[in-house]
Structure formats: C-alpha cells, structure tokens
Amino acid sequence: MGTEKLNIELLKIEATGNDFILLDAQLIEPRRRSEWVKTVCDRHFGVGADGAIFTEPAESADFRWHFFNSDGSPAEMCGNAARAVTLVMSQKLAKSELKFETALGIVTGRVLNRDSIEVSWRVKSNLSTINESEQTPGLLVLNTGVPHAVIEMKDLAESKMRVTALNVKARDEFAKEGTNVTFFRKIDAQTLEACTFERGVDQFTLSCGTGAIAAAAVFLAEGPPA
DSSP states (O other), rough: TOOOOOOOOOOOEETTTTEEEEEEGGGSSSGGGGHHHHHHOOOTHHHHOOOOOOEESSSSSSSEEEEEEEOOOOBBBBBBHHHHHHHHHHHTTOSSEHHHHHHHEEEEEHHHHHHHTEEEEOOOOOOEEOOOSSSTTOOEEEESEEEEEEEEEEEEHHHHHHHHHHHHHSSSSSSSSSOOEEEEEEEEEEEEEEEEEEEETEEEEEEHHHHHHHHHHHHHOOSSOO
C-alpha cells in the first residue's frame, strides 16, 4: 500500500466471537482489496479482525458481498460473517429478511431479533470418506460453502488439535485453495462440541458457522455416541 493514507469510516462487528470489518466496496478498488485486508485485519498493526466484508448494490438481490479472510484471500462463504452482514444491512435497508449475492450463490438472511439471526444457502456437496491414516484416523471432508476436513476427537485439547490441523493443512488432496480443519466431540445424542482451525486465518477462531454445520453433518451421519 506504500505510504498512501486513506481516511475511511469502518464498521467492526462481532458474531459469536468472529469479528469482521464491514465497508462499502466502492471505497477500495478490487485490485487493492487483498493487500488492504491483510493490513487492516492485522491484530497488532491494524484494526484487527478475522475477515472483511465489502458490500455493493446488486440487480437480482438486496446487495452483493465480497468476503476476504484476514490473510487477504477471498472466500466463497462465512456463516458468521453472513449473520453479521445480515444484521447491519437489515437495519440499513429496513428489512427483516433479505437476500444477497455471494461467490457461492444467493444467501438468505433473516433477523428474528437482535440476538437471533438466521442465514441459509444451498450447497451441492456429498459427504466423502478420506482414507484413514495414523495422523488423521477417521477424517472426513465435505463442503458446507467452504471446504472442511472434519475429525472426531475424544478430547479437544488445543495443543493436540493444532498439531493435527497443521498436518492436515500441509496436504493438498482436500482442496486446492486450502481447507478448514474442524474438530468435534460427541457429548450426548443431541449435543456436540466443535472447534475450527480456519484457513485464511491460520488460527483457531472463537466460532465458525460453516464448521459447526460440517461437524453437525458428520455427527448426524455417524450417529450419537455409543
């Protein structure tokens, strides 16, 4: 970005622990967005965030978004970012339900109340089993808008999960653009605990909407704990 300085009003919003910067797409040229996002999302030298959302008008929806991870890489979808932008744009457009364009397709957002926001989208995906290995036994991979490698564990100890996540991310057979690594633990017949090491952030985030869906899909496919 050189020494050029921009005077821009930003909105920062948080959704279940994920935080995002939201701004009008016309403020940053498309060719400059990736580097701009990396700079602004840095938690030491920038504003700090898990990602950035650029919004602009759309002909076939209420608006269009462009979503970037904190490392400047674009992503098709982010569940918590979708919830966050739904709340902001519903207030701006005075609508409790709206539709917005993404690289994935049309996403529908609904504001039930300030603390309850629903988003929905369609994904053409099959749950496929990856060959077991000593490093990642029972690993499954699926796409819930973005790719997730899903691993069931008995204990969600961060140190153990981090080593496993880095091993998975070092491979290239899951998705050419990289994959999120979601860990989950079955608690009872209706409850699970999950945590995601997110691509584009390269850290465990406080929550991940698409990761929660991925873990739930595997949970339902495998059934409750014995």
